[in-house]
Amino acid sequence: MIKPCAIDHTCLLVKSIKETKKYLERLFGFTCWFRDDAQTTLVVESEHVHFFVMEHKAESEFLEKQHISFQVDSVSLVVDELRRMGINDLETGEVSFFKTRNYKWCEWRDSNRIRFECVEITNGDC
Structure with a gap:
């Protein structure tokens, strides 16, 4: 496997x-x-x-279904930087249902409507 x-x-x-x-x-x-x-x-x-x-x-509807996620050290620092750069339309949350690699997250969309996400791992590793 x-x-x-x-x-x-x-x-x-x-x-x-x-x-x-x-x-x-x-x-x-x-x-x-x-x-x-x-x-x-x-x-x-x-x-x-x-x-x-x-x-x-591609149609906009297709493009906005794309999603990329980056692991970061601190989601709160990412949120601060996004706001400093004028990106205020964002969401935050936390995922806690996995056995490993739960995380805090923030996400926003670019001009193509692609969803960008940053995650801060709260438990587990590779």
Whole structure:
């Protein structure tokens, strides 16, 4: 049986790859660049996270079903930073029904309506 420890990467579909690049660089400080072999694919990374973004003409209803979650040390510090950056339309909560890896969370949506989430693990590890 395969026992994954974490998701290594994913790919998000967006309406505007240039707008998303600016957003990710500004909000998270990610390094973003277009792949040499696929100029329609944006590589997004930091010391601990990497994923891909591709521009797509998908319906808004489809795009807003996407969701990406980042583990952070403190959700309250994330909320403070989001508010400092003018992102006030966010929600917070706590998940406590798992046997391991319960967490506090905050979430918001970007201009593509993709749901971004940050979680602070309250028990368990990989």
